[in-house]
Amino acid sequence: MKRAVLLAAGLALAGTAQAAQKLGEVQPQRSPEQVYGAVCGYCHGRNVGPVIRGRALPHEAVEYIVRHGQNAMPAFRPTEVTPAELKALAVWVEKSSADLKEKGQ
Secondary structure, three states: OHHHHHHHHHHHHHHHHHHOOOOOOOOOOOOHHHHHHHHHOOOEOEOOEOOOOOOOOOHHHHHHHHHHOEOOEOOOOOOOOOHHHHHHHHHHHHHOOOOOOOEOO
16 A cells, blocks of 8 residues: 555656746746736735736836836746746736726735
């Protein structure tokens, strides 16, 4: 029984390792919506940080704050949000409409 559990755990970990990014492997660029959902939306719009969609925030300001952080918001490295993803995200935030389901500080 113990051996079966260890084997199952090993197979599960092997599957995870196969799905993980390999060193030097280039990942496809994510859409602004994907980046927002994975990186920004966790706080913005959920009563942690301010709502940023629908406010016509200048894309230059969005780019700067994402890279340098501000107040409680951390800075995000180019390995977390690529330069191309950040540029597209910043323009998307600037032009976005408000989402009435989002709440903010």
